[in-house]
Amino acid sequence: MLDSADLVAFAPSTDLERSRAFYTDVTGLEFIEQSPFACVFRSGTTMLRVTAVAEFTPQPFTVLGWAVADIRASVAELRGRGVEFLTFDTLPQGTDKIWTTPGGRIAWFRDPDGNVLSLTEFTGN
Structure with missing residues (x-):
């Protein structure tokens, strides 16, 4: 039933304005709208709803990720926008x-907000 439905991704945020700037200016996602409850973005065909929360504890694992064609170029571009990658x-x-x-x-x-995000370049091996 859900195999043909569009997927909607969610991420929590304690500051929607800060998240809006990050997801628009740093990651380059298309901004759709903002309400008191969420900022909505589009990444490819997927909707991302960054949802307002009063508080939360970031998880130590990946909550969102993107498949990219050239990870080295993507990492370099994000580093140029101030992103620090994790070790x-x-x-x-x-x-x-x-x-x-x-x-x-x-x-x-x-x-x-401390959500762990990832970039993956699949090589098909």
Whole structure:
């Protein structure tokens, strides 16, 4: 039933104005609208609703991610916009903070609320 329905992604935020600036100016998502309850963006065909919350504790795992064609170029572009990428002690990441897996490459970063976001370049291996 849901296999043909459009997916809507959600992320929490304690400051919608700050999130609006980040998701628009840093990640480059298309801004759709803002209400007192959420900022709405479009990424490809997916709607992202960044939902206002009074407080929350960021999770230590990825909550949103994007499949990219060229992870090195994407990382470089986001770094140019002030994004700092994460290092995990348990993963063998290169100096560029990209982890190479049998199926691709992954890099992680946080939004202003501490949500862990990722970029993945799938290599098809």
